Amino acid sequence: MTSLTEKRAARTQPETRKIRGKVHLREHLMGWLFVGPFGVVFLAFLIAPLLYALYLSLFQKKLIGGTSFVLFDNYVKAFTDPSFLSGAWFVIRFSLVSIPVQIIIALAMALILDSVTTLFARFSRLMIFLPYAIPTVIGAVMWGFLYSKGFGPLTDIFGLFGATAPDFLSSDLIFYGLLNVVTWQWAGYYMIILYAALQGVDPTLYEAARMDGAGRWQIATRIKIPLIAPALILILVFSLIGTLQFFNEPQILRYLAAGAIGSDFTPNMYAYQQAFSLANFNYGSAISFALGGIVFICVYAFLFFTRKRRSFL
Amino acid sequence: MKRRRILATVAMLVAGSGLVACSSDEGGSDASNCTNTITKKDLPVVTMWGWYPNTQLVVDNFNKQNNEVQVCWTNVGQGGDEYDKFQTAISAGTGAPDVIMVEADRIPTFQIQGALVDIKQYGYDAVKANYSEGAWKDVSVGDAVYGVPVDGGPMGMIYRKDIFDKYKITPPKTWAEYEQAAQKVKDAGGPLFGDFGANVPAVLMALQIQKGATPFSFDPAQPTSIGVKLNDQASKDVLDYWGGLARKGLVGTENQFTPEYISGVINGNYATYISAAWAPGYLTGAGVGKGQDTGKFAVAPLPQWDPANPVQVNWGGSAFSVTKQSKKPELAAKVAYGLYADKESLTDGWTNQVIFPLNLTALKDPAFIDLKVAFFDGQQANKEVYVPAADAYKGVQYAPFGQYYLDAMEKQVSEVIKGSVTGAQAADRLQEDVAKYAKEQGFTVQ
Numbered sequence: 001m002t003s004l005t006e007k008r009a010a011r012t013q014p015e016t017r018k019i020r021g022k023v024h025l026r027e028h029l030m031g032w033l034f035v036g037p038f039g040v041v042f043l044a045f046l047i048a049p050l051l052y053a054l055y056l057s058l059f060q061k062k063l064i065g066g067t068s069f070v071l072f073d074n075y076v077k078a079f080t081d082p083s084f085l086s087g088a089w090f091v092i093r094f095s096l097v098s099i100p101v102q103i104i105i106a107l108a109m110a111l112i113l114d115s116v117t118t119l120f121a122r123f124s125r126l127m128i129f130l131p132y133a134i135p136t137v138i139g140a141v142m143w144g145f146l147y148s149k150g151f152g153p154l155t156d157i158f159g160l161f162g163a164t165a166p167d168f169l170s171s172d173l174i175f176y177g178l179l180n181v182v183t184w185q186w187a188g189y190y191m192i193i194l195y196a197a198l199q200g201v202d203p204t205l206y207e208a209a210r211m212d213g214a215g216r217w218q219i220a221t222r223i224k225i226p227l228i229a230p231a232l233i234l235i236l237v238f239s240l241i242g243t244l245q246f247f248n249e250p251q252i253l254r255y256l257a258a259g260a261i262g263s264d265f266t267p268n269m270y271a272y273q274q275a276f277s278l279a280n281f282n283y284g285s286a287i288s289f290a291l292g293g294i295v296f297i298c299v300y301a302f303l304f305f306t307r308k309r310r311s312f313l
Numbered sequence: 314m315k316r317r318r319i320l321a322t323v324a325m326l327v328a329g330s331g332l333v334a335c336s337s338d339e340g341g342s343d344a345s346n347c348t349n350t351i352t353k354k355d356l357p358v359v360t361m362w363g364w365y366p367n368t369q370l371v372v373d374n375f376n377k378q379n380n381e382v383q384v385c386w387t388n389v390g391q392g393g394d395e396y397d398k399f400q401t402a403i404s405a406g407t408g409a410p411d412v413i414m415v416e417a418d419r420i421p422t423f424q425i426q427g428a429l430v431d432i433k434q435y436g437y438d439a440v441k442a443n444y445s446e447g448a449w450k451d452v453s454v455g456d457a458v459y460g461v462p463v464d465g466g467p468m469g470m471i472y473r474k475d476i477f478d479k480y481k482i483t484p485p486k487t488w489a490e491y492e493q494a495a496q497k498v499k500d501a502g503g504p505l506f507g508d509f510g511a512n513v514p515a516v517l518m519a520l521q522i523q524k525g526a527t528p529f530s531f532d533p534a535q536p537t538s539i540g541v542k543l544n545d546q547a548s549k550d551v552l553d554y555w556g557g558l559a560r561k562g563l564v565g566t567e568n569q570f571t572p573e574y575i576s577g578v579i580n581g582n583y584a585t586y587i588s589a590a591w592a593p594g595y596l597t598g599a600g601v602g603k604g605q606d607t608g609k610f611a612v613a614p615l616p617q618w619d620p621a622n623p624v625q626v627n628w629g630g631s632a633f634s635v636t637k638q639s640k641k642p643e644l645a646a647k648v649a650y651g652l653y654a655d656k657e658s659l660t661d662g663w664t665n666q667v668i669f670p671l672n673l674t675a676l677k678d679p680a681f682i683d684l685k686v687a688f689f690d691g692q693q694a695n696k697e698v699y700v701p702a703a704d705a706y707k708g709v710q711y712a713p714f715g716q717y718y719l720d721a722m723e724k725q726v727s728e729v730i731k732g733s734v735t736g737a738q739a740a741d742r743l744q745e746d747v748a749k750y751a752k753e754q755g756f757t758v759q
Binding site for chain 2: 062063064065145148149150151171255256257259260262263264273276277278279281
């Protein structure tokens with residue numbers, strides 16, 4: 001393709017301009033070609049399904065009477081639907097408790113591992129991270145067994161003291177049961193992110209602080225935490241999005257928890273039930289978008305809030 | 314030239330990303346997805362979804378005997394899993410198999426969406442006499458037939474002989490006696506008497522029907538109108554009865570079909586298991602009746618409300634239906650009629666208690682009736698309990714939105730188990746919920 005242009009010896013000025021244009025175009029095309037694979041996948045598997053789901057959410061399909069265009073009726077219905085609202089309220093409550101718990105544990109572990117440099121620290125790091133390497137589904141199944149009244153270890157441990165083990169799969173305690181599973185699964189992952197951020201801090205800062213008379217605690221709170229604030233905000237956003245979209249763990253534990261987890265336990269599960277078991281793809285899409293809206297608002301509010309806070313840090 | 318190359322590159326990329334879609338495009342109709350091996354490769358192939366434990370054998374038997382068509386079987390999951398996939402295929406308009414195993418209570422759900430073929434025109438008359446009228450009624454909507462009956466689920470009371478002997482009780486004949494016996498066992502420090510699980514709403518529905526409830530009435534001639542009566546006195550009584558048993562600590566509230574529940578059954582944590590004729594097969598498959606609890610189970614007829622007028626009910630039971638997406642409905646119907654209808658398959662089905670057959674050649678077979686069931690320690694369970702129960706079964710009108718109804722019921726039963734509502738309140742809520750849904754779906758609710 002280049003042969004044509006290069007073989008010619010003499011060129012007029014407009015010709016040269018034309019050739020430059022072609023070279024320019026070629027560079028553009030090469031650029032597009034590199035972005036292309038991502039672009040195709042992005043359009044085909046993210047944008048197109050999103051648009052299709054949005055389109056679906058504007059319709060209503062009835063068993064009798066077929067499909068009709070209803071504009072935002074599904075959204076109006078979602079925000080007055082007790083199943084959706086109670087699910088949304090649950091994930092918000094759950095976020096308010098689980099995110100601080102996870103972050104505090106992750107931060108504490110990262111700070112401890114950062115200040116000790118023994119072989120044990122390396123081993124601990126790996127062990128704390130390990131739960132994240134286990135697929136959520138398997139983790140949930142495992143915890144289902146651990147919580148089990150019939151053959152879980154809790155029963156035996158509590159039995160030693162003549163007490164009855166708490167039933168984390170009952171409707172009273174399922175909140176804490178899930179809190180534990182989620183913390184176990186994710187705290188190690190967040191710990192690694194924070195730990196990596198801590199590794200990036202210039203050690204001379206610590207030396208300077210020590211010369212100024214700062215203790216370990218002061219170094220941690222006055223230097224380390226402020227310096228890894230971006231990483232903290234990153235994991236906060238991750239966990240916020242993840243928790244609002246809570247699905248895997250309750251969906252798996254649902255089969256083991258006697259009636260404590262309904263099919264509308266979280267908005268995601270409710271959307272799944274509507275779409276795949278009741279064939280109501282329209283309402284399922286509307287719920288998904290409504291949930292997306294809630295996630296967006298929460299994350300935006302959070303970022304807005306932290307942006308202000310960060311100036312204080 | 315340049316353009317062509319770019320186009321080719323782009324085309325390649327699109328093709329590459331499209332690969333994922335291609336492989337699932339064919340879904341159930343892809344012959345290479347068969348779980349079984351098809352030996353007569355030159356014959357047309359009909360795809361089928363099913364989850365009977367002995368499907369492999371049934372399909373092999375059919376394929377061996379048939380020189381017209383071959384079956385390609387896939388197990389896409391049991392119960393709800395399969396229905397969810399079928400539902401998705403219906404919505405997508407592609408991906409369903411030709412023949413699908415469906416429980417009788419789901420037939421109206423799929424029928425109303427136009428997903429099933431009326432197979433009456435494809436040889437119904439030839440096999441009509443092989444099944445009872447009740448069996449045909451469960452798979453029909455009005456005059457149209459939407460499935461070939463395979464198995465039924467006449468209900469009985471499975472119980473632990475060792476526990477009954479230890480606490481000196483005899484199988485209760487009425488629900489009042491059931492409660493008394495439960496109380497007696499509890500007072501003596503014995504195990505739970507049964508289980509009230511939120512995840513088996515179909516059982517409660519059956520027990521409500523036993524007391525005289527008619528949850529749904531539906532006239533196919535007027536498909537837009539449906540009767541919903543979920544909070545009549547009978548329905549309330551049954552929910553209150555079981556809620557009461559749970560509150561008094563007489564029965565457990567464990568979800569059924571879970572490892573927790575099964576281990577409880579193995580450990581003798583439950584004196585009875587109110588279940589259907591297919592339960593022994595299921596329990597054996599899950600490891601019950603082996604080892605320490607070998608030969609400890611027996612079965613008695615389902616307790617009654619009014620012993621003078623006994624009512625028999627059904628839990629589960631399934632059929633083979635032909636889907637609208639099938640491009641060869643006639644061949645598919647032949648498969649539906651022929652699968653699990655040969656003597657060898659049926660015999661395997663009932664000797665191993667995988668199914669309780671509805672095919673009369675099996676039902677009337679003395680070997681079947683007199684079978685000494687190993688799980689029940691040689692008790693003639695069919696003769697004593699299940700065959701009379703099946704014979705007396707009158708059939709039920711199921712809802713065209715069965716999935717929603719059962720989900721909603723599960724939710725209310727959970728509330729009853731939690732103790733936040735009484736059974737009667739739960740029935741009222743259920744009525745309101747389901748009637749509202751029916752109206753939303755365009756039905757006129759009576």
